[in-house]
Amino acid sequence: MPSKIQKLEPDRTTIAIGLEGSANKLGVGIIRHHPRPDKSSPKPPAEILANIRHTYITPPGEGFLPRDTAKHHRSFVVKLVRQALKQSGVSIADIDCVCFTQGPGMGAPLQSVAIAARTISLMWDKPLVGVNHCVGHIEMGREITGATNPVVLYVSGGNTQVIAYSHQRYRIFGETLDIAVGNCLDRFARTLHIPNDPSPGYNIEQLARKGKHYVELPYTVKGMDVSMSGILAYIDGVANDIFGGKPKYTDDGAEITREDLCFSLQETIFAMLVEITERAMAHVGSQQVLIVGGVGCNERLQQMMGMMARDRGGAVYATDERFCIDNGIMIAHAGLLAYETGYRTELEDSVCTQRFRTDEVFLAWRDD
Amino acid sequence: MPSTPLTLTLPQFPSSPLHLSLYTNVTNAPTIRSQLLSGNTAYSYAFLDPSTILSISHVLAAVYRALTEREAGTMRTRTVNSEIVFSMAPSMNIGDALKRFGVKDESTALFVVKVADEAEDVVGAEEVGVALESIVEGESVALCDDALQALTDIEVVRKNYKIPQGVVLNDRIAAAQIVTGAIALRGYS
Amino acid sequence: MADDNKNAEIPLPALPEGIVKALDLTLISQGAEALVFFSQSHPFIPTHEAITNSPGFSAGYILKYRPPKPYRHALLDAQLTKHRTLSEVRSLYKLMLAGVKVPVFVSVDPRQGIIWMENISGPSLKKWIWGNEEVIDSQTEDEAGRAKLREEKIKGTLLSVGSEISKLHFMDMVHGDLTTSNLVLRNKNEGEMEPVIIDFGLSSQSTLPEDKAVDLYVLERAFVSTHPMHAEEYIGWLLEGYVAGFGRGKKTGVFKVREIMKKLEAVRLRGRKRSMVG
Numbered sequence: 001m002p003s004k005i006q007k008l009e010p011d012r013t014t015i016a017i018g019l020e021g022s023a024n025k026l027g028v029g030i031i032r033h034h035p036r037p038d039k040s041s042p043k044p045p046a047e048i049l050a051n052i053r054h055t056y057i058t059p060p061g062e063g064f065l066p067r068d069t070a071k072h073h074r075s076f077v078v079k080l081v082r083q084a085l086k087q088s089g090v091s092i093a094d095i096d097c098v099c100f101t102q103g104p105g106m107g108a109p110l111q112s113v114a115i116a117a118r119t120i121s122l123m124w125d126k127p128l129v130g131v132n133h134c135v136g137h138i139e140m141g142r143e144i145t146g147a148t149n150p151v152v153l154y155v156s157g158g159n160t161q162v163i164a165y166s167h168q169r170y171r172i173f174g175e176t177l178d179i180a181v182g183n184c185l186d187r188f189a190r191t192l193h194i195p196n197d198p199s200p201g202y203n204i205e206q207l208a209r210k211g212k213h214y215v216e217l218p219y220t221v222k223g224m225d226v227s228m229s230g231i232l233a234y235i236d237g238v239a240n241d242i243f244g245g246k247p248k249y250t251d252d253g254a255e256i257t258r259e260d261l262c263f264s265l266q267e268t269i270f271a272m273l274v275e276i277t278e279r280a281m282a283h284v285g286s287q288q289v290l291i292v293g294g295v296g297c298n299e300r301l302q303q304m305m306g307m308m309a310r311d312r313g314g315a316v317y318a319t320d321e322r323f324c325i326d327n328g329i330m331i332a333h334a335g336l337l338a339y340e341t342g343y344r345t346e347l348e349d350s351v352c353t354q355r356f357r358t359d360e361v362f363l364a365w366r367d368d
Numbered sequence: 369m370p371s372t373p374l375t376l377t378l379p380q381f382p383s384s385p386l387h388l389s390l391y392t393n394v395t396n397a398p399t400i401r402s403q404l405l406s407g408n409t410a411y412s413y414a415f416l417d418p419s420t421i422l423s424i425s426h427v428l429a430a431v432y433r434a435l436t437e438r439e440a441g442t443m444r445t446r447t448v449n450s451e452i453v454f455s456m457a458p459s460m461n462i463g464d465a466l467k468r469f470g471v472k473d474e475s476t477a478l479f480v481v482k483v484a485d486e487a488e489d490v491v492g493a494e495e496v497g498v499a500l501e502s503i504v505e506g507e508s509v510a511l512c513d514d515a516l517q518a519l520t521d522i523e524v525v526r527k528n529y530k531i532p533q534g535v536v537l538n539d540r541i542a543a544a545q546i547v548t549g550a551i552a553l554r555g556y557s
Numbered sequence: 558m559a560d561d562n563k564n565a566e567i568p569l570p571a572l573p574e575g576i577v578k579a580l581d582l583t584l585i586s587q588g589a590e591a592l593v594f595f596s597q598s599h600p601f602i603p604t605h606e607a608i609t610n611s612p613g614f615s616a617g618y619i620l621k622y623r624p625p626k627p628y629r630h631a632l633l634d635a636q637l638t639k640h641r642t643l644s645e646v647r648s649l650y651k652l653m654l655a656g657v658k659v660p661v662f663v664s665v666d667p668r669q670g671i672i673w674m675e676n677i678s679g680p681s682l683k684k685w686i687w688g689n690e691e692v693i694d695s696q697t698e699d700e701a702g703r704a705k706l707r708e709e710k711i712k713g714t715l716l717s718v719g720s721e722i723s724k725l726h727f728m729d730m731v732h733g734d735l736t737t738s739n740l741v742l743r744n745k746n747e748g749e750m751e752p753v754i755i756d757f758g759l760s761s762q763s764t765l766p767e768d769k770a771v772d773l774y775v776l777e778r779a780f781v782s783t784h785p786m787h788a789e790e791y792i793g794w795l796l797e798g799y800v801a802g803f804g805r806g807k808k809t810g811v812f813k814v815r816e817i818m819k820k821l822e823a824v825r826l827r828g829r830k831r832s833m834v835g
Contacts, residue, residue, distance in 0.1 A: 214632045223733060223759055267630045274628050275589070282589035307628040378601040380579045425602045425611035429664070432601035436666060439575065512607035535654065540610040545661050549650045552664040556643050 005367050008341045011035050014096045015049070016339060017084065017120075018332025021073045021113030022105025022133050023157055024056040024064040028080040029329025030088040030095075033336055046143055049088035051322060051329040052080050060195045063186065070108035077116040084328070092124050099335025102130030102345070103356030105158060110352040118350055129335035130345040133326075134159060134358040137292040138170060139337060140330035145317035147290045149368065151280045153273060153305070154358075156293035156326070157182035160273070161358060162224065162280045168363045173280040174224030181269055182295045184228045188265060191236050192258055199325075204262045205298050211263020213250045219268060224279055226272045235265055270301045274308045287314025296324040337365040370501035371508040373482070375493045378428060381435050384485035387496040388427070390418065390478070390515060394506035397475040404471070411503065412489065414452035414481040415471040418519040420528055421456075421479055422544050424511070429548040430455035431481060438487065448483050458529050458550040468528055477519050478504060479511075513540075572622055573669055582620060590641075590758060591670075594620040600664060600673050616678035618663060621645075621758075623670030638670040641758065646672055648730060648757040657724045658743075658753045677753045679744055682718060683737035683783050686711060686791070690784075707787065712794045714742065718752040719798025722776075725754065726769045726817065727803060727810060733759030735772050736779040766813070770820035773799070777825075 013034055020027040032047040056072035058064050085092070100117035103110060121128045138152050152163040152170070160176035179187075182201060189200030194207070218234055220227040239261055242248055248256045277289055289309050291302060296318055306316045323330065341364035373387035403411045421427060434451040437443045445451045445462060457465030471478060480500060484491045501508075509515050522537050529550050537543040572582070572594075582594040597617045602608065623638050625631075642665060649662040663673035680688065693706045718740055725732060732739070734756060742750040763769070773796070780788040780795075796818075803814035 214630050216632070216636070219633070219637065267633060271626075271629045271633055275626075278589040282587075304628040308626070311627065374605075374607055376603050376605060379598045379603055380576060380600040382579050423610035424608050428601050432664060440668060442668075513610040517610065544611060546654065548664070549653070549662060552662070553646065553650060556647075556665070556667060 005341065005365055006036065006039055008364075009035065009043075010340060014336055014340060015090055015094050016097050016099050016129070016332040016336035017081070017095055018099040018131070018136075018328040018330070018335055019077070019081075019113050019117045020101045020133070020136070020326055020328045020331045021077075021109045022101045022103070023109065023326060024058075024069050024072070025053055025326040026056070026073045026076050026080060026113065027051070027053040027326055027328035027331070028077070028084040029327055029332045030084050030090060031329055031332040031336060032090075033340065046333055048329055049090060050084040051327055052084050052087070053325070053327055054080060055198075057197050061190050061193045062196070063190060066106045066108040069106065070112040073109050073112045074116075077113060080328075081116070081120065095124065095126055097127045097129050097335060097339045097344075098124070099129045099131050099331050099339075100350075101133045101136070101331050101352075102350070103133065103353040105133060105352075105354065107352070107354045110354070114350060114352045118347060121347075127339070128345045128347065128350055129339050129343060130350055131331045131335045131338070132356055132358060132361045133331075134161065134163075135170060135361050135363075136330035136334040138163065138290070138358075139334040140323050140327075141290045141292040141317065141319055143333060144319045144323050145290060147288045147317040149286060150288035150290035150317060151277060151284065151286050152290045152292060153277045153296070154293045155181045155273065155291065155295035155301070157186060157295075159293060160226065160228075162273075162276050163358060164280055164284045164286065165363075165366065165368075166284070168366055169361065170358045170363070172357070172359055173283065174226070174276040177222065177225050177227045178229040179232065181228060181273065182293070184232050184269060185265070185295065187232060188235060188239070188262075191239050192261075199294070201295055201298065204266070205300065207259045208262040208266045208300065211257070211259040211261070213254055213256060213260040213263075214267060215248075215250070215256055215260055215264040217264055217268045219272060221272050221275055224276050226269075226276055228269060228272075231265070231268060235261060266298070266300055270298075270304050273301070274304050277305065278308050278312070281309075281312060281314070287312055288317060289314070290317045292319070292324065294325045297321050341365050370494075370497040371510075372497045373480075373493050373500070374511045376424075376428070378432055378435070380432070381485075384435060384483055384487075386428075386431060387482040387484055387491075387493045388424070388511055389480040389497070389500055390509045390511040391480070391500075391504050391506040392477045392509050392519070394476050394478050394504060396505040397471055397478070398473045400478075400503065401471050401473060410499070412447065412449055412482075413500070413503075414449040414483075416453060416456065416469055416479040416481065417472060417475050418477045418479045418516060419521040419524050420469050421516055422520055422525055422547060423513050423516060423540055425544055426547055426551075427452075427456070427479065427481065429551045431483070433551055433554070435483070448488060449481070452481055452483075455551060455554070458547075458554055460555050476506075478506065479516075480504070571624075572620075573671075576620075576671075585619075588758075590623055592622045592624060594622065595676060596620055614661070614675045617676040619660065619674050619676045621672045621674070625670075635668075639667040642667045642670050642672060645757045645760065648760040649674065652725065652728070652730065652754075652757075655724070655728055657728070658721055658751060659757070660753065660755055677741045677743055677755055679742045679750070679753070681738045682714075682740040682742060682752070683779075685714070685742050685750075686737070686784055690787075707790065711791070714750055714752070715791055715794035716798035716801070717750075719795040719800075720802035721752045721754060722773075722795075723799045723802025723814070726772070726799075727813065729762055729764050731761050731763045731768045731772050732757065733761060733772070735776040737776070737783055738779075766816035766820045767824070769817045770824045773817070773821050774824045 015032045018029045029051040030049040034044040054076045056069050098117050098121040154161045158180050160180045161172050162174040163170045185204050186200045194203045218230050302318045309316045373389040377385045433455040443451045445454050453470045454462050454465045456469040482496050580596050582596050585595050586593045602611050646665045652659045660674040665672050689710050693703050739756045741753045743753050745751045777792050803810040
């Protein structure tokens with residue numbers, strides 16, 4: 001029996017443009033959804049027509065500030081929209097809606113991109129669709145990997161959440177009680193003066209591969225939640241000692257290097273994340289894990305998650321950097337899913353919000 | 369005729385039978401102690417002071433702990449016999465444990481444990497009975513919890529395991545739960 | 558969906574060989590962290606007529622096993638297993654000494670992540686309430702009549718459950734995962750039930766009223782999701798028993814419970830989670 005949702009879906013191809021700028025990446029993507037050939041068949045895969053990103057990179061030892069990031073987004077958004085349109089080969093007339101990240105994220109960058117979205121929506125006379133950034137990640141991850149009902153680990157610079165679907169919402173099972181995992185890695189990269197290009201997390205991962213010795217760090221899992229600020233403070237202290245001329249040694253007398261510290265930090269915080277993900281899987285009885293968000297690119301995290309999932313008789317699903325790292329296509333995709341069920345964001349409701357919980361979004365497009 | 373020890377096996381260690389004997393009116397405790405100290409291999413038994421023992425299960429808890437440590441290769445003492453005596457204690461002080469729970473010069477009763485397995489000495493209960501007859505000068509008593517209970521000094525047990533006066537030890541089973549817990553947690557709390 | 562997955566064959570992490578060979582173990586549950594096995598036999602006390610003063614439990618024994626997690630660095634894994642196994646056992650031991658009704662622990666091997674404890678036989682509070690509700694609903698159609706029956710049949714037990722939890726919190730222990738499944742009703746005698754609190758895998762020591770309030774809040778959520786019709790009434794009785802239990806702790810108890818209830822109000826308002834910034 002066809003579900004309510006299939007009745008809502010249009011019988012034609014739909015196209016959306018998506019604008020993302022909740023942190024230091026500005027992304028513009030254009031996606032095309034195809035209708036089901038008949039009511040009983042699954043939805044055909046979405047077609048990615050363009051997915052362009054420009055990252056605001058700061059010098060080593062510095063993080064990105066909201067004001068400067070917003071300025072970066074304002075300077076590049078027009079260029080990226082033009083480029084995306086050109087690459088996709090679609091004309092403005094073909095586009096159904098303009099999707100943008102409504103939150104969560106950093107206020108000023110979010111607003112600058114929202115202004116761009118409102119402008120093109122008015123110029124082109126297309127409806128606006130505000131998208132929750134986390135829901136964007138999850139929907140894109142599901143679309144790309146084919147994972148049907150996974151437990152989702154969403155790990156990025158601003159977010160650390162374990163999410164499972166239930167009754168038309170993505171419900172948060174566990175999350176960080178303080179800083180996000182990406183933030184923890186970024187800040188430690190700053191302590192070590194590791195370059196921010198291409199990203200601090202990527203550079204930590206490369207150093208961690210060369211680490212040999214495991215340095216004991218605090219391990220803080222509280223039920224389904226994790227806490228990372230204590231770990232960061234501790235390892236920052238060790239790093240400052242080492243680079244302040246007070247070398248430290250392992251039990252077998254080897255000098256601890258910054259590679260060892262990167263390795264130990266990854267091993268510790270990733271183990272915490274895998275642990276709370278496993279708790280959620282046991283709780284909801286799911287065997288699939290989907291990792292999304294920028295930190296999801298980390299191959300060690302994927303490997304650890306894979307070992308856990310295999311032990312539970314399941315599998316891990318992850319995407320590459322095109323979709324893991326913040327991008328416009330996921331906003332276009334999630335926005336278009338909502339658009340197809342009749343969802344619109346009126347101009348007066350298009351204000352961005354820095355706090356926008358994943359479980360606030362009603363998922364009209366899922367009824368499983 | 370020498371009496372035969374009681375043979376028991378711990379369910380988790382089926383290939384390590386134990387031969388257990390109880391003696392009262394013992395007159396040669398100082399000799400046994402000095403032979404143990406000199407390392408006489410004919411004395412490879414665990415000799416325990418029954419006044420410190422609540423029940424058979426109390427001793428089994430210590431034997432279990434000793435066998436587990438032996439299996440993991442983490443015994444703190446040289447032999448499984450001394451490890452059993454040490455395992456009766458709630459603390460990590462070996463000398464103190466042997467003094468409190470082992471045979472004393474003034475002991476007039478003894479609880480003897482023999483681990484009869486491949487790692488130690490595969491030996492039958494009757495042989496152990498014969499061997500002990502020449503070691504212990506005393507009266508062999510059929511081992512059972514009732515016989516043991518008559519020999520227990522409850523205040524000594526309370527002191528050894530630092531059980532507050534508020535906790536009543538009249539109920540042997542509840543008391544055994546407390547001491548077996550202390551034995552299992554030795555070195556960890 | 559969930560049920561399909563539960564039926565799937567999951568290879569079990571192996572217990573130490575010696576234990577598997579020697580004892581007849583039945584797997585009864587597999588959580589994220591531990592496997593729980595049932596054994597009719599005690600690990601070190603055999604059945605013998607000479608042994609009469611031993612803490613034997615006719616309901617059998619539970620072996621809780623925290624297997625190594627291959628995804629974790631070996632050093633970290635060993636540390637965590639040892640730490641958690643010991644922390645659970647210390648909680649159980651401390652609570653037993655204080656007379657709180659918890660499973661009696663039998664032995665522990667922290668390196669292997671093994672805990673032996675008494676099996677508590679009896680229905681979980683969840684199942685017991687369901688059973689009673691069914692009986693009540695079949696006895697009368699009238700809601701006022703049903704309410705009266707609920708008060709007769711269920712209230713007393715929930716008061717005693719609340720009182721048992723108060724003992725735990727009075728000792729500054731937090732359970733960490735209080736649900737209606739982790740409260741078991743054991744047959745005492747002549748149909749009388751006594752609540753036993755189980756699974757201290759996430760327990761910790763805390764003097765903060767906040768942590769105790771979260772414990773209660775988690776339990777409230779469990780009531781709401783498993784007994785939605787009368788959750789409020791049940792929670793009311795449970796908290797009544799809880800507050801009364803603290804009352805027995807004289808002045809300190811009364812002060813403590815006032816702080817906890819204040820925090821509980823706050824936790825209810827904001828939910829367990831803090832609000833999230835981007």
